[in-house]
Amino acid sequence: MTSNIKLETSSTDNKSQNSSSLKxxxxxxxxxxxxxxxxxxxxERESGNVDxxxxxxxxxxxxxLTMEIEDPSKQNDIINDVKKIVKRIEPDVNVMDMDSIQNKSKAKNEEVEEESNKSEIIRLIIGALIFAVATIMKLSQPIELLLYLVSYVLVGGEVILGAFKNIIRGQIFDENFLMSIATIGAFxxxxxxxGVAVMLFYQIGEMFQDMAVNKSRKSISSLMDIRPDFANLKLDGDLKKVDPEDVKIGDIIVVKPGEKVPLDGKVIEGKSMVDTAALTGESVPREVSVGDNILNGVINKNGLLTIEVEKKFGDSTVAKILDLVQNASSKKAPTENFITKFARYYTPAVVFAALALGLIPPLVIEGATYSEWIYRALSFLVVSCPCALVVSIPLGFFGGIGGASKNGILVKGGNYLEALNSAEMVVFDKTGTLTKGIFKVTEVKPEENISKDELIACAAYAENYSNHPIATSILKAYGSEIIKEKIKDYEEISGHGVKVTLDGKEVLAGNYKxxxxxxxxxxxxxxxxxxxxxxIEKKYAGYIVISDEVKEDSAKAIKALKEIGIKKTVMLTGDNKKVGEIIAKELGLDEVYSELLPDQKVEKLELFFKEKSPKGKVxxxxxxxxxxxxLARADIGIAMGGVGSDAAIEAADVVIMTDEPSKIASAIKIAKKTRRIVMQNIVFALSVKLVILALVAIGMGTMWEAVFxxxxxxxxxxxxxxxxxKIENM
Incomplete structure (x- = not known):
């Protein structure tokens, strides 16, 4: 059964969806x-609450911003409401429909951003110089105060204005408000x-943080910089440089040495080596020649290739991969969701704690002054913002997804990346997963009343309409043209084989069942x-043996999984018991279940769920x-589809683009490293903040520590x- 639709039913993120979602x-x-x-x-929160x-x-x-709108007829009103929400929360943010954004505007946006950064740096330098003059030189108090005020307005005017606007809009507890209260209080x-120094160093820190975030965004984008910029379309013997999206199926394109292949197609002329590293993470180029399929995004190394286009750009492998990776962070990991909720309640709680710290001690502690405790409260406010967590954790997960894609592993979301950390059991299909799935007829044994050629011919005619690899291998061994008019009453019997009428005779081809x-x-x-x-006609005519080959790194994959702590490895196969047991023993699998239909594989998987721990994943x-x-029923479905398998990209939560089972262990290692980095940030940020909050509260900390x-x-x-x-091949 071929499926191009992902059945969203995995327990990892409650993948069940209401049927109305189709509308x-x-x-x-x-x-x-x-x-x-x-x-x-x-x-995100307020947009999700819009009716x-x-x-x-x-x-x-x-x-x-990604939204799912229930009723398309109301989408214009809903979009307008959401735009108002964005403008109320962030007035300087422009809301642009993704469908109308052109890649050409990217460079322009970067220029505007660079110009804005320059003006901000100049403003901070001028403010810092005035602050230095006021601090170093011995001036009269009115002039000194004036210089401090000018410096403060230059450095922090933007923050104060932002806080004032947010208060008017009802958005009180944000970083602008905290810094404004703290520094105005210092004055x-x-x-x-x-007061000036804290605002200055806060702004410098924010600038460096923004630069780091932007660098991070660009680094992640560059990992998936595989979209071709143009296609050389062949028209009347001439080449015309066009946008890949303007090329149609059946058009002829030419790819010169050093260029990216712009669309999926078949090579009709030329021979070359192509670099597939951008898609698969593999550094060794492979050879393509006439008749070979080629994917867009690979780089033509040396020869001139003429290609007949077989897919529109929107349906191509690269377009699917780009869409998959770009949308990966919309499926948030549980840790991300927790931190978002945590930040929502943490900041107001700290503000009220700071208020209590500034007002209560002078009333109950003898000799305590309001100026001293208000200073502590202001410092308390400075350190309270949870931005370190809210910014770094999504970056960590998306960075892990980007690093995995660089290694030929596509993860569809942070939730799946985090779930890989809890993997306890890995269950494999056999054909095309642990074996190459390339079947070859190795033996033909007819009975006395029929020849080898007649036996293989009958089997080929019987299997003609099947798309199973076994049927393909029989047709290849037959090697002659199939006259379809001879075939009548074709019937596929699931898990058994096929029944047809050939030249008026009933032919059965299948397994012993x-x-x-x-x-x-x-x-x-x-x-x-x-x-x-x-x-033939209910009489046994003989048998054909078709052999499959185990992948070179399958044994290595099983070994690697056990080394990283996977408790059990299992193989489920529709093949006969003897074959299953031999392959399982050769690879070192813990268990094998043979002669299973697709629905029986699901039943076996259900039994494995009972064996795992409550938080473990299958x-x-x-x-x-x-x-x-x-794939849909498992906690995490991993497709060994290889490059170009649309069904694989659609059906799974993780796709191994190189078709290597050993990459499963790599995916788990990447998930574990990402989780370590995220946990490091959580522990580091909360620990430092709690320590500084405690020091400030007891009078041992100042605003300088609070800014840090x-x-x-x-x-x-x-x-x-x-x-x-920066996750290298694992």
Whole structure:
């Protein structure tokens, strides 16, 4: 059974969906200028609460808002409401429909961003110089105060204005408000230098944090920089440079040495080596020649290739991969969701704690002064912002997804990446997963009343309409043209074989279960290959042996999984028991279950769920073609579809683009490293903040430590999160 639709039923993220979702519409918007992680969380929360919106997700990394709208007829009103929400929370953010954004505007946006950064740096330098003059030179108090005020307005005017606007809109507890209250309070109690210095270093820290986030975004984007910019379309003997999206199926394109192949197609002229590293992570180029299929995104190394286009750009492998990776962070990991909720309640709690710290002690402690305790409260406010967590954690998960894609492993979301950490059991399909799935007829054994040629011919005619690899191998061994008019009454018997009428005679071709079902006596065959028995007019005619080859790294894959702590490895196969047991023993698998139909594989998987721990996950690894029900039922479905398998890309939560089972262990290792980085950030940020909050509360900490506890910790957490992208082959 071929499935091009992902059955969203996995327990990892409650993949069940209401059937009414078929009527819903998905809309995506670019939130240009979004730089506040807290604001992103507010936009997501309020957009999701709009009547008619089934779900809303803001990806802070790619600054993208994705919404699922229940009733398409109301989408214009809903979009207008959401735009108002964005403008209320972040007035400087531009909401742009993704459908109308052209790649050409990217460079222009980067220029505007660079110009804005320059003006901000100049403003901060001028403010810092005035602050230095006021601090170093001995001036009269009025002039000194004036210089501090000018410096403060230059450095922090933007923050104060932002806080004032947010208060008017009802958005009180944000970083602008905290910094404004803290620094204005410092001025109020006569700590002018500290008020300016805290704002200055806060702004410098924020600038470095923004630069780190932007660098991180660009680094992640560059990992998937596989979209071709143009195609050389052949028209009347001439070449015309066009956008790949303008090329149609059947058009002829030419790819010169050094260029990216712009669309999926078949080579009709030329021979070359192509670099597939961008798609598969493999550094060794492979050769293509006339008749070979070629995918867009690979780089032509040396020869001139003429290609007939077989897919529109939107349907191509690269377009699917880009869409998959770009949308990966909309499926948030449980840790991300927890931190978002945590931040929502944490900041107001700290603000009220700071208020209590400033007002209560002077009333109950003898000799305590309001100026001293208000200073402590203000410092307490500075350190309270949870940006270090809200910014760095999504970056960590998306970095891990980007690093995995660089290794030829596509993970469809942070939820699946985090779930891989809890994998306890890996269940494999056999054909096309642990074996190459390339079947070859190795033996033809006819009975006395029929020749080898007649036996293979009967089997080929019987299997003509089947798309199973075994049928393909029989047709290849037959090697002659099939006259379809000879075939009547074709019937495929699931898990058994096929029945047809050929030249008026009934022909059966299938496994021993088909022979038993039809009460036909057959020969028992001891072989590691797959045996296809053939019967004509209810009489046994002989058998054909088809052999498959185990992949070179399958044994290595099983060993690697056990080394990283996987408790059990299992193989489920529709093949006969003898073949299953031999392969399982050769690879070192713990268990094997043979002669299973697709629905029986699901039943076996259900039994494995009872064996795992409450938080443990069961992975199923299949070829993405006939394993859709099991891939969907597993906690994590991994498709060994290889490059170009549309069914694999659609059907699974993780896709191994190189078709190597050993990459499953690599995916788990990447998930574990990403999780380590995320946990490091959580522990580091909370520990530092709690320590500084405690020091400030008892009078041992100042605003300087508080600034480090806010922007310093955030910057370090972002830099640490960027390590998730730098994951080499594992």
């Amino acid at each position: 819903s519409v998905k809309k995506e918007f670019m939130l240009e200028g979004l730089g506040c992680a807290n604001c992103a969380a507010k936009i 008619g919106v089934r779900s809303a997700s803001v990806d802070f990394v790619s600054t993208k 109020a109690i006569g700590e002018y230098p500290e 088909l022979m038993d079902k039809e009460n036909i006596k057959y020969k028992q065959v001891e072989t590691i290959g797959t045996v296809v028995h053939v019967a 992975i199923f690894v299949g070829d993405g073609i006939n394993d859709a029900p099991v 506890g806010d922007v310093g910790v955030a910057l370090l957490a972002v830099l640490n999160a960027m390590r998730a992208m």
